Amino acid sequence: xxxxxxxxxxxxxxxxxxSGMGFxxxxxxxxxxxxxxxxxxxxxxxxxxxxxxFLIGGDLYTAYTFVAVPALIFGxxxxxxxxxxxxxxxxxxxxxxxxxxxxxSHRHGFVTPADFVRTRFxxxxxxxxxxxxxxxxxxxxxxxxxVGIEAVLKAMxxxxxxxxxxxxxxxxxxxxxxxxxxxxxxxxxxxxxxxKDTLIYVVILVAVLYLPYKLGGxxxxxxxxxxxxxxxxxxxxxxLLNANxxxxxxxxxxxxxxxxxxxxxSVTGVLASRNRTVIKRNMSALPAYSLLLGLIALLGYMAIxxxxxxxxxxRPGTVDNNTVVPLLFDQQFPAWFAGVxxxxxxxxxxxxxxxxxxxxxxxxxxxxxxxxxxxDATPAQEAHVSKITSLVVKVGAVAxxxxxxxxxxxxxxxxxxxxxxxxxxxxxxxxxxxxxxxGGLIAGWVAGMGLGMWMLYQIPNAAxxxxxxxxxxxxxEFGFDTKRTIYVGLVAVFVxxxxxxxxxxxxxxxxxxxxxDGTVADDYFADEGDPRxxxxxxxPEAVGSST
Amino acid sequence: xxEPAEPAPAAEAGxxxxxxxxxxxxxxxxxxxxxxxxxxxxxxxxxxxxxxAFYWIQLSFIVVGVVTTTVVYQMxxxx
Numbered sequence: 338x339x340x341x342x343x344x345x346x347x348x349x350x351x352x353x354x355x356s357g358m359g360f361x362x363x364x365x366x367x368x369x370x371x372x373x374x375x376x377x378x379x380x381x382x383x384x385x386x387x388x389x390x391f392l393i394g395g396d397l398y399t400a401y402t403f404v405a406v407p408a409l410i411f412g413x414x415x416x417x418x419x420x421x422x423x424x425x426x427x428x429x430x431x432x433x434x435x436x437x438x439x440x441x442s443h444r445h446g447f448v449t450p451a452d453f454v455r456t457r458f459x460x461x462x463x464x465x466x467x468x469x470x471x472x473x474x475x476x477x478x479x480x481x482x483x484v485g486i487e488a489v490l491k492a493m494x495x496x497x498x499x500x501x502x503x504x505x506x507x508x509x510x511x512x513x514x515x516x517x518x519x520x521x522x523x524x525x526x527x528x529x530x531x532x533k534d535t536l537i538y539v540v541i542l543v544a545v546l547y548l549p550y551k552l553g554g555x556x557x558x559x560x561x562x563x564x565x566x567x568x569x570x571x572x573x574x575x576x577l578l579n580a581n582x583x584x585x586x587x588x589x590x591x592x593x594x595x596x597x598x599x600x601x602x603s604v605t606g607v608l609a610s611r612n613r614t615v616i617k618r619n620m621s622a623l624p625a626y627s628l629l630l631g632l633i634a635l636l637g638y639m640a641i642x643x644x645x646x647x648x649x650x651x652r653p654g655t656v657d658n659n660t661v662v663p664l665l666f667d668q669q670f671p672a673w674f675a676g677v678x679x680x681x682x683x684x685x686x687x688x689x690x691x692x693x694x695x696x697x698x699x700x701x702x703x704x705x706x707x708x709x710x711x712x713d714a715t716p717a718q719e720a721h722v723s724k725i726t727s728l729v730v731k732v733g734a735v736a737x738x739x740x741x742x743x744x745x746x747x748x749x750x751x752x753x754x755x756x757x758x759x760x761x762x763x764x765x766x767x768x769x770x771x772x773x774x775x776g777g778l779i780a781g782w783v784a785g786m787g788l789g790m791w792m793l794y795q796i797p798n799a800a801x802x803x804x805x806x807x808x809x810x811x812x813x814e815f816g817f818d819t820k821r822t823i824y825v826g827l828v829a830v831f832v833x834x835x836x837x838x839x840x841x842x843x844x845x846x847x848x849x850x851x852x853x854d855g856t857v858a859d860d861y862f863a864d865e866g867d868p869r870x871x872x873x874x875x876x877p878e879a880v881g882s883s884t
Numbered sequence: 885x886x887e888p889a890e891p892a893p894a895a896e897a898g899x900x901x902x903x904x905x906x907x908x909x910x911x912x913x914x915x916x917x918x919x920x921x922x923x924x925x926x927x928x929x930x931x932x933x934x935x936x937a938f939y940w941i942q943l944s945f946i947v948v949g950v951v952t953t954t955v956v957y958q959m960x961x962x963x
Contacts, residue, residue, distance in 0.1 A: 415926075415938060418938070418939070418942065421919075421942045421943065421945075421946070422919030422920070422942060422945065424946075425915055425918075425919045425942075425945045425946055425948075425949045426915065426916050426919055426920075428915070428949055428953055429912035429913075429915050429916050429949065429952065429953060430912075430916065432912060432953055432956065432957075433909060433912065549934075554934050555933055555934030555935055556931065556934030557934070558934070559934060559935070559936055559939075576928070576936060576938070577926055577927065577928060577936070577938050578922060578926050578938075583922040583926065586922060587919075587920045587921075587922060590919060590920065591920060614961070617953075617957045617961070618957065620953045620957070621950055621953045621954040621957060624946045624949050624950045624953075627946045627949075628943065628946050631939075631942070631943045631946070635939070
């Protein structure tokens with residue numbers, strides 16, 4: 338056991354550097370008036386191609402990615418590689434769908450997906466459901482970022498045995514994050530993302546060039562993994578998929594892609610860009626991160642080939658697979674480089690955590706506070722409430738991690754994915770058609786959410802839990818004579834849509850009033866410098882609200 | 885009677901209604917569908933630089949995604 342002083346010093350220095358940047362960010366691209374939700378929560382809606390690339394990249398490829406995906410590959414093999422097809426599928430979809438959301442939001446001054454739903458369907462209730470879903474799904478995602486930091490701290494030997502010693506470093510790190518997010522809003526993660534991604538790219542390029550050389554080549558790495566899975570008892574591991582988990586693999590990839598751009602933090606990143614061209618160009622440039630992600634995932638196999646044994650989990654008898662990548666760096670690289678790698682992961686957690694807490698705070702402010710608590714809130718009051726809420730959200734995320742077993746980090750995120758998918762019919766289809774009735778969408782949401790939760794409840798996992806053990810639902814539960822599994826989220830959203838359509842037909846037949854659509858077809862193509870924009874922005878309620 | 889009636893919004897009055905429909909958009913189906921067809925890549929051979937087919941083929945889908953989104957962007961941008 339070597340001591341970790343060098344690693345800790347480098348980690349701390351880089352952490353403090355980005356914290357400083359986070360505070361200074363308030364003055365970066367100085368806003369005229371920081372006390373406006375457009376400024377604090379969307380960085381002035383002014384980000385160009387480069388900043389957007391770093392911001393969305395830093396937003397979507399999180400510490401969860403760098404720690405949990407290789408951990409999954411380490412534990413289960415090919416099934417964990419779903420992250421690659423998933424991030425291939427997402428960009429063409431965003432290219433078509435989110436760009437419409439950008440346009441309609443630009444013209445109406447929407448800050449959240451729920452803002453759009455409210456105006457499109459004239460239904461504060463539906464908007465409330467979308468907002469609550471977004472907040473609930475985002476919380477465990479923020480908590481996951483903490484798991485990333487925690488894995489690094491564990492590998493450096495910083496965390497002690499007692500309750501306080503285990504959690505104190507995380508609490509300190511998050512307190513600093515909370516402080517500069519409070520002050521600088523979205524500008525903080527946007528600025529820090531430059532440092533984060535530079536570090537990540539350097540670390541990963543070095544790792545994927547140097548480690549295979551040291552470990553005897555890629556062929557040997559894959560063979561070592563193959564040998565490990567051949568020896569293990571688990572039925573669904575291996576470096577290839579088997580007959581039973583292929584359906585799960587593709588439905589998980591597709592479902593996760595659909596879910597990812599419904600998450601409020603993705604929407605925040607997209608809405609902060611300056612114009613449509615910035616988004617479209619980024620859809621071609623962002624896959625650079627996917628390539629990186631694929632290579633990061635394979636660090637899991639390198640950990641197998643180099644004989645890494647994961648550190649014990651929080652409960653006796655369990656292991657924490659999330660520690661395999663930090664341990665791999667710790668064992669294979671000089672201390673100073675391991676320190677840089679750990680800082681990359683740690684900072685990689687801060688950027689998305691900041692954006693997510695901003696997105697959740699915006700949802701609360703716009704769709705709960707302003708809608709139900711204080712209808713005449715000024716933009717300054719909105720910004721203020723959002724800042725406070727972002728603090729509350731972070732405290733909630735810390736509580737998540739302290740009181741739940743972080744071993745299930747990836748499952749938590751998969752549950753979040755199932756939940757957020759249920760907003761798809763209202764948000765994503767709503768961008769294309771107004772055909773679905775608001776009552777139908779609410780009924781669909783209830784059905785999809787209920788079914789999704791029931792299915793997740795039925796799923797045990799190998800670690801001995803009986804419920805919420807993953808997102809792979811055995812089709813035999815539906816009466817099919819097969820061992821195949823399917824991703825819960827996709828089934829749930831399918832039922833959601835079905836119920837929405839049937840209910841819509843019934844409500845139409847009964848001539849139930851459908852809300853007023855506050856948007857016009859042209860809104861979905863508006864771009865920077867739109868003539869109708871200023872009017873809309875000055876009095877958002879006059880144009881942006883239908884009730 | 886000096887003031888004319890409220891002018892219709894430019895959107896509805898404009899002769900050419902804006903749209904983002906384009907046949908080029910269909911190209912985007914390729915990178916969405918390809919990664920979902922597991923029989924295409926779920927095997928070990930042929931290996932490339934030691935990577936089983938499962939891995940290098942899926943990584944190459946990223947390139948397919950970049951190429952198609954770039955083509956569609958170039959072909960559909962307004963001039």
